[in-house]
Amino acid sequence: MPTTDPYAPDNIFAKMLRGEVPAHRVFEDDVALAFLDIMPQTPGHTLVIPKLAVRGIEDMPANAWGPYMTRVQTIAAAVKKGMEAEGLNLRQYDGAAGGQTVFHLHFHVLPRWGGEMLRRHGDRIEKQDVLKEQAARIRAAF
Numbered sequence: 036m037p038t039t040d041p042y043a044p045d046n047i048f049a050k051m052l053r054g055e056v057p058a059h060r061v062f063e064d065d066v067a068l069a070f071l072d073i074m075p076q077t078p079g080h081t082l083v084i085p086k087l088a089v090r091g092i093e094d095m096p097a098n099a100w101g102p103y104m105t106r107v108q109t110i111a112a113a114v115k116k117g118m119e120a121e122g123l124n125l126r127q128y129d130g131a132a133g134g135q136t137v138f139h140l141h142f143h144v145l146p147r148w149g150g151e152m153l154r155r156h157g158d159r160i161e162k163q164d165v166l167k168e169q170a171a172r173i174r175a176a177f
């Protein structure tokens with residue numbers, strides 16, 4: 036069942052899709068946009084959002100998952116390569132009780148290195164020059 040709450044077109048990711056707020060973009064096509072998380076849990080933490088106006092997993096049309104997850108896979112591979120990561124986590128927080136804070140569907144791509152801890156979700160804002168350098172590394176890895 037789709038969630039009952041309507042999609043809010045003034046959410047921060049909708050504004051990014053419209054180019055109204057800046058983002059350290061690493062990928063964009065007609066299906067998805069990917070950019071660095073401003074409060075990364077690991078270096079190179081990337082978010083992948085569909086271009087459809089959907090809040091969460093129940094709202095995404097069944098036939099849109101294939102194209103979207105194909106982008107998630109491609110972007111995850113570029114994040115891993117560009118950040119020289121040893122592994123990855125894919126995460127999706129669904130609904131307020133699930134930890135979701137921005138109500139436009141997104142997957143988190145988290146590069147991982149052995150022994151390195153994850154920072155808390157939404158812990159602190161990263162410096163712009165660090166995000167800029169990491170975004171360039173990831174863009175160069177496609």
Ligand code: AMP
Pocket residue numbers: 047056058071072073074075082127128134135136137138156157
């Ligand atoms: P979630 O809690 O799963 O909805 O994740 C939302 C994510 O969006 C959090 O990890 C935030 O750090 C991130 N975020 C919020 N605002 C921005 C922004 N302007 N640019 C990049 N990432 C953002």
